[in-house]
Amino acid sequence: MDNRGIEFGYGFLNQESSFDVQFSLIEYDGSHSYARAYLVGLLNTLLVAFLGIIISTIIGVVVGIARLSPNYLIERAAAFYVEFFRNIPLLLQIFFWYFAALRALPLPQDSEAMFGVFYLTIKGFFMPRFIWDNLDVLFYSIIAVIISIIVIRNYAKKLQENQGKQLPVFSISIALLIVLPLLTFLFGGVSLSFELPVLKQLSTTSYVYKGGLGIPPELIALTLALALYTATFIAECVRAGIQGISKGQKEAAASIGLTPNQVLKLVIMPQALRIIIPPTTNQYLNLTKNSSLAAAIAYPDLVLVFAGTALMQTGRAIEIVSITMFTYLSISLSISLLMNWYNKKIAIKEK
Amino acid sequence: MNKLNFLKPDKNNLNTYLYSGSFLFFVGTLDVFLGSFFKVNITSFLPDFVSFILPLILGIIGLHLIRIEFSGIQKLDLLNKKINTNNFNACLTLLIIFTIIKSLPPLMSWFIIDANIAGDTKEACTGSGACWTYIKIWLRRFIYGMYPNELQWRINISFILLIALAFVGYFATERLKKFLTLYYVLIYPVIAFILIYYLISGGAFGLEWVETGAWGGLSLTFIVSFFCLIFCFPLGMFLALGRRSQLPTLRYISIGFIEFWRGVPLITVLFMSSVMFPMFLPEDFFMDKLVRVIIAISLFEAAYVAEVIRGGLQALPRGQYDAAKSLGMGYWKMHIFVILPQALKLVIPGIANTFLALVKDTPLIFVVGLLEIVGMLNLAKTNPKWLGFAMEGYVFAAIIFWIICYAMSRYSQNLELKYKTER
Incomplete structure (x- = not known):
């Protein structure tokens, strides 16, 4: 290294980065430091991973259950979905959504509003931005609701264990969740208004939407591709988990007089989750790591912003690549630690 | 009534x-x-x-x-x-x-009824459906990359030879059957390497040298996946054995290695191989980027293979180990003849999944500038004469990858049935 004239050190992180990033969750422009650019990339990566995990879990659970449906057509449709999306490389799917599917959307000036306020255009998805007054009051009220729900749950559990009485915990929680934040609107001075996206003309042929909340097409394409791809694997995990519960469990539960809903909630799901969670964790990790493919369609994630632009500018290959790898390593390890903890919590308590 | x-x-x-x-x-x-x-x-x-x-x-x-x-x-x-x-x-x-x-x-009209395949230029595509003319004209590039047109017979011949050699197992007589494993594990990869090195790369025997930068398209996808499959499997096996070894040093090195590669995305590994790795090499030492990529992907996938095989090793009852030891077998004999055949049989689906993931990961080599089929598509898409046919290209590549991956997964299911034994 020395004879190539390469210095080593992390001092460059404090230097001015002097490049711009298109999409950022925190305030950022060229005058901020490289460390700030790193943070921008990291947050964008986490955002896409978070969205992807939520959407893929929803699709995956629905498709996984659909694959066990007694209805032949539904079962085949779910199987078709899984076989189709699983066997096509993720990168190809990202390219397809970004370069082929989303490019077929209308230009900003030709787009029609969905429900009057949403605009889906080639430049991205635009929707009203919420403008809150006294958001902190609402925030505290939600925390208060969560704490009270936990207290009520514990109380209900104790009540059931000691006296055999059951409390409708679920309906109470929902009621609390609606009523308390509503009260803050009436008495706490919280108010909500919307900022609608408005079409602005820049020059004779160029239009943009100003105001409102804009979601760039890169993020849409990436989230869509990641979610659809990972959902196929999660669907298989869910199917394997539910199939892994023997029929006797279901029959035994039914024979002691539980309703079908109770059978699912109290007997099948707790056991199936034990089988489902470890492989699903793996899929979440894969999704997070796969989000680095964002670099291919120029979504400013960690790899593009930091291991791409910043590396080109500073030439600090060793430092930057090692920081990037270390970051992914820590994300992976922390998700797997979290899931291991959860897995241990729900594991069979053997005496 | x-x-x-x-x-x-x-x-x-x-x-x-x-x-x-x-x-x-x-x-x-x-x-x-x-x-x-x-x-x-x-x-x-x-x-x-x-x-x-x-x-x-x-x-x-x-x-x-x-x-x-x-x-x-x-x-x-x-x-x-x-x-x-x-x-x-x-x-x-x-x-x-x-x-x-x-x-x-709409699907029928896009794919067949309103689609065009005749003609040689963009203007021939008049229908509202797909323009297969584009695929037809670019097919050579999608399959062979930038490899010179008049030399493409070399790729064809080496692939035909490789496929023919892969089927040797079906014709082996009883006497030669016991050497088959040796053939597939050791001799076949060496033959493949020699074929590809001398025939595709050239530079000897009067064949013109073609640099790896010109390789590309589907043939590069096959070359990369083929070598990575061959290298990552034994490596993963050794890592799995190392992780279950009695020697603490070996065990911790294996654990560290596996967890490291499993924790980072492949794209950063490829970045590392292209920008960071050359800095650690001696100044006059040059390593081709295709070789670097193959090494990087093999190491990466080996960690996944290792975890799959470890699952198989753990699933074997202790009695198998004890029985093998009681016959006086040593560590290697025990693993080669008793443990591994049973463990590998158990994990066929897992290994097939890893291999599928490997094939699906090959398009990522675009980050180091190697253009396999998806990379070629992106290149063709930006050609000024052929703008606006992204959809056709991606659909074409998706169909090809789907066929490859689906065939692989069906084959693994067959293997699983073939080697299934009641326990």
Whole structure:
């Protein structure tokens, strides 16, 4: 290294980065430091991973259950979905959504509003931005609701264990969740208004939407591709988990007089989750790591912003690549630690 | 005539229910069919929303009426059991049928009816459907990359030879069968390497040298996946054994290695191999980027293979180890003849999944500037003469990858059945 004239050190992180990033969750422009650019990339990566995990879990659970449906057509449709999306490389799917599917959307000036306020255009998805007054009051009220729900749950559990009485915990929680934040609107001075996206003309042929909340097409394409791809694997995990519960469990539960809903909630799901969670964790990790493919369609994630632009500018290959790898390593390890903890919590308590 | 109870169809008025139900279902489907294939809306006299939702309502009522328990007609019972168990299921069934009917015409017209394949230029594509002319003209590039046209026979020959050599196992006589494993594990990779090095790369025996930067397209996908498969499997096996070893140093090194590669995304590994790795090499030492990529992907996938194989090793009962040891077998003998054959058999699906992931990961080599099929597509897409055919290209590549991956997964299922033994 020395004879190539390469210095080593992390001092460059404090230097001015002097490049711009298109999409950022925190305030950022060229005058901020490289460390700030790193943070921008990291947050964008986490955002896409978070969205992807939520959407893929929803699709995956629905498709996984659909694959066990007694209805032949539904079962085949779910199987078709899984076989189709699983066997096509993720990168190809990202390219397809970004370069082929989303490019077929209308230009900003030709787009029609969905429900009057949403605009889906080639430049991205635009929707009203919420403008809150006294958001902190609402925030505290939600925390208060969560704490009270936990207290009520514990109380209900104790009540059931000691006296055999059951409390409708679920309906109470929902009621609390609606009523308390509503009260803050009436008495706490919280108010909500919307900022609608408005079409602005820049020059004779160029239009943009100003105001409102804009979601760039890169993020849409990436989230869509990641979610659809990972959902196929999660669907298989869910199917394997539910199939892994023997029929006797279901029959035994039914024979002691539980309703079908109770059978699912109290007997099948707790056991199936034990089988489902470890492989699903793996899929979440894969999704997070796969989000680095964002670099291919120029979504400013960690790899593009930091291991791409910043590396080109500073030439600090060793430092930057090692920081990037270390970051992914820590994300992976922390998700797997979290899931291991959860897995241990729900594991069979053997005496 | 018995009393008709439309809420609960029964066997007494079988024909009434059956005919009225089938008729309603037929009308609903016909409405969708005509609307989709001939753009005729037979219910246009109704308000838009009602006209849109009507087929579904008709279909649900129809399916409700033919849901007759123990009708005595075998086919009807089977139908009810398969797709028509209750109203919710009937609704989903109808939605799926209608979706298929609705999506068939646009797909057909895009793929076949309005598509063009004749001609040599962009102007030949006049239809509103796909422009397969684009694929036809660029096919050579998609398969061979930038490899010179007149030298492409070299790639063809080496691939044909490799495939032929891979089938040697089917023709081996009983006496030679015991050498097959040796052949596939050691000799075949060496032959493959020699073929590719001398025939595709050239530079000797009067063959013109072609640098690896010019390789590309589908053939590069095959070359990269082939070598990575060959290298990552034994490496993963050793890592799995190392992770279960009694020696603490070996064990911790294996754990660290596996966890490191599993924790980072492949794209950063490739970045590392292209920008960071050359800095650690001696100044006059040059390593081709294709070789660097193959090493990087092999190391990466080996960690996944190792975890899969470890699962198989752990699943074997202790008695197998004890029995092998009691026969006086040493560590290597025990693993080669007793443990590994059983463990590998258990993890065929897992290994197949890893290999599939490897094949699907090959397009990522675009980050170091090697253009396999997806990379070539992106290059062709930006060619000024052929702008605007991204969709055709991606659909083409998706079909090819789908066929490869689906074939691999079916093959692994066959293998699994073939080696399945009752335990």
